[in-house]
Amino acid sequence: MTHLILDTLTKRYGTATAVSGLTLEVARGECIALLGPSGCGKTTTLRMVAGFIAPDAGGITLGDRRIERDPPHRRAIGMVFQAYALFPHMTVAGNVVFGLEMRHVGRAERDRRVAAALDMVGLAALADRWPSQLSGGQQQRVALARALVTEPDLLLLDEPLSNLDASLRGEMRSEIDRLRRRLGITTLFVTHDQEEALALADRIAVMQAGRLVECADPRSLSEHPRDxxxxxxxxxxxxxxxxxxxxxxxxxxxxxxxxxxxxxxxxxxxxxxxxxxxxxxxxxxxxxxxxxxxxxxxxxxxxxxxxxxxxxxxxxxxxxxxxxxxxxxxxxxxxxxxxxxx
The missing domain is CATH 2.40.50.100 (RNA polymerase II/Efflux pump adaptor protein, barrel-sandwich hybrid domain)
Structure with a gap:
């Protein structure tokens, strides 16, 4: 069942076109990687889906609802940023609970969901730590827990492993794959790392100069590229x-x-x-x-x-x-x- 539809999405900045007529359908529970070189439009596409950038043309449908004009907090989307974007003045638990507080979730339910999210990413024992006391991998897990605690319909990942060293990337790649499969959550992620895309994605959407060049499962794309x-x-x-x-x-x-x-x-x-x-x-x-x-x-x-x-x-x-x-x-x-x- 199709869960996310990007319909001829276009974004221009003056005379430059960052994304041109991009059309993509994502099935419920599917993980799609937007892969391409710097400047190809993949992050702009992700930010249009998140609601941080308004498209100049085209539509975005999530489930049965058009969302391209909705503000970010009304899109039922969780996002993990490249730089994690943790609040330094909040503890681990404080960072994770923030989205629930903004949605006015009751105290008991907030506590239950934060505890479950931290347990899910293996950080239950670090709930009272500050971000500055965490390693890069632990900060990444906090960002992931914060995105998942709101039980979003769609998970967006913007270069989620780029700030980790090589030894941690493989570990966190497996962690993200395990969590998203366990939750059955539809996932769209941006990367320029081919190994990351091949390992995590059900399908890879290759982008060049703002256009979708080709989209297929990793094996087909690797063994029989069409472009x-x-x-x-x-x-x-x-x-x-x-x-x-x-x-x-x-x-x-x-x-x-x-x-x-x-x-x-x-x-x-x-x-x-x-x-x-x-x-x-x-x-x-x-x-x-x-x-x-x-x-x-x-x-x-x-x-x-x-x-x-x-x-x-x-x-x-x-x-x-x-x-x-x-x-x-x-x-x-x-x-x-x-x-x-x-």
Whole structure:
């Protein structure tokens, strides 16, 4: 059942268009990630849904009600901000109860819901602490509890993990996923982190220059992108326009671009033979040690191809001739008719 509808949402700032005709439907209980580079319009979209920015055109329907002209406090929405936005003069419990007080919820019910929310995020023992006494992960949990305590119809997350260090991001990502699935709450979140979007979202809406480029489940988007921008932006891959000089292989009818997945390509010594459907001689341009893997940039004629290989394999040095090989699972095709081939 569709729960949230964004209908041709548009927002302009003078002559600049931040969001242009964005249309998106979100099912009840579904988690959608708005993914794209800085300035693509994803945060503007989220803030229009939250009610902090009024759209210049288009509508927003939540449940059975149009809400694009409602003030934020009348939208039954909970939001977690990038900077958490906790009140420094209030305790953890004071921050969480604030939204309930604004809604004039009775004392007994407030106490019950605050206790339940803090227990849900594992902070029941810290109810009397001040925000300055908390770690970044704990502050993030307070912000999440504050958003959920009002029992909203929709949860909005604006770059929820960007202020956490790498060790905490994975932990909090799992925590958010567990909570939103347990509550069955419809969720819309903004991120530029592809790994975060792939791990949390039921579907990913890729945005570029204010427009919705493509929207699909993570596996479909990763394995079979329909647009050149999506293929280039999502993950480590190389996108080569066709026909490609120096690359000879069977091409499906209508294919406009060849997509090569870096982690599935093989890097072989220059003289090695292979019967892989994709095979080209190349020269290593760059080699970067990444811990468990080595990231290579190789040149094959006019093309630059990225390859990621485990450190357990023999390493190649910059300037060394090699052969890049790929089996069908390393290859995808984009047709001009499917998306914007650009």
């Amino acid at each position: 050149v921008f999506t293929a280039s932006f999502l993950g480590a891959r190389s996108v080569i326009p066709l026909p490609a000089a120096g690359i000879s292989m069977a091409t499906p009818p209508g294919a406009s671009h060849l997509v090569l997945r870096a982690a599935r390509l093989q890097l072989l010594p220059a003289g090695a033979s292979t019967d892989a459907p994709f095979s080209v001689p190349a020269v290593v341009a760059e080699a970067a040690w990444l811990g468990d893997t080595i990231g290579y940039e190789v040149t094959a004629g006019p093309h630059r191809i990225r390859v990621i290989r485990p450190t357990t394999e023999a390493a190649f040095a910059p300037g060394q001739p090699v052969r890049v090989a790929g089996w069908p699972d390393a290859i995808a095709w984009i047709e001009t008719s499917q998306g914007v081939a650009s």
